[in-house]
Amino acid sequence: MGDFRDLPGAPPAGAALAEAARLDATGVLALEIDSGDGLFPVLLLKGAAGPAAFVNLCPHRDLPLTYRSSAVLSADGTLVRCSNHDAGFRIADGSGVDGLAQGCALDVIPLTVDADGIIRVDAPGRTSD
Numbered sequence: 001m002g003d004f005r006d007l008p009g010a011p012p013a014g015a016a017l018a019e020a021a022r023l024d025a026t027g028v029l030a031l032e033i034d035s036g037d038g039l040f041p042v043l044l045l046k047g048a049a050g051p052a053a054f055v056n057l058c059p060h061r062d063l064p065l066t067y068r069s070s071a072v073l074s075a076d077g078t079l080v081r082c083s084n085h086d087a088g089f090r091i092a093d094g095s096g097v098d099g100l101a102q103g104c105a106l107d108v109i110p111l112t113v114d115a116d117g118i119i120r121v122d123a124p125g126r127t128s129d
């Protein structure tokens with residue numbers, strides 16, 4: 001697992017990702033965020049403990065987790081299942097826990113939801129509200 005801010009085009013703290021209501025409707029949103037340095041792949045999820053976001057790249061083959069399907073959220077809301085080869089990552093921290101994910105991890109994007117219901121990138125080191 002790396003720091004998503006080290007990747008080209010990473011959205012800065014405060015960048016808007018999506019309306020939280022959109023996530024409520026689908027549970028999964030694969031987005032490409034343009035922060036002025038190219039499109040950046042973001043996967044937003046409605047996990048069991050609330051919204052979570054990761055760079056939408058699987059460390060197994062650097063393919064989008066949603067490449068074959070957007071149905072990547074486990075039924076209990078605790079795992080991301082890569083649509084390519086079914087690797088399982090824990091939503092709580094991005095760590096790989098099943099199949100080809102073992103020994104690697106997703107890049108976590110910290111989130112906050114503002115007073116207008118917009119999911120935003122949180123500042124480093126802050127705990128989400």
Ligand code: FES
Binds near residue numbers: 065085086
């Ligand atoms: S690309 Fe994700 S498990 Fe292979």
